Amino acid sequence: MRIRPIAAATVVAAALLAxxxxxxxxxxxxxxxxxxxxxxxxxxxxxxxTPDMTVDDAVKPVGTVKALRGEGRFDVLEVWGFIYKAEYRMHFLYAQIPGDCVLMGQEILEASDPY
Structure with a gap:
């Protein structure tokens, strides 16, 4: 039995969506x-x-950014940290080098409304 190309594409698309x-x-x-x-x-x-300092073990990939020099890109990983009632979002930029975790940058922002 031969599968039509459209039917095969539909099956593949459904599998990818699932x-x-x-x-x-x-x-x-x-x-x-x-x-x-x-x-x-x-x-x-x-x-x-600080006794109230904790870091969430959940790491969320939030995309990529272009390297400042060259044609490379960095993966951006998001981690949340907490001290008492304050929340901090941290982004870590890793070079896309298979088999290595090369940290190229980091940022930390407090998740609060100062106004």
Whole structure:
């Protein structure tokens, strides 16, 4: 039996849609490294022995950004940290080098309304 090209494409598209959310939530190879750096970044900005300091283990890939030089791109991983009632969003930029976690940049922003 021969499958028509349109029917085969429909089956493939349905399979990709079904696997889409699971594939999108795939764990980035540098997720553990990002959580470790998040703890260090919070400790750097605040007192290292703050008892209420926690870091969420959930790491969310939020896209890529272009490197400042060359044609490369960096993966951006988002990690949330908490100190008492304050929340901090941290982004970690990793070079897209297979098999290596090369941290190229980081940022931390407090999630609050100062106004």
């Amino acid at each position: 696997a889409g959310p699971a594939w999108a939530q795939a764990i980035h190879p540098c997720a553990g490294d990002a959580v470790e750096h998040a703890r260090k970044l919070l400790a750097f900005h605040f007192d290292d022995d």
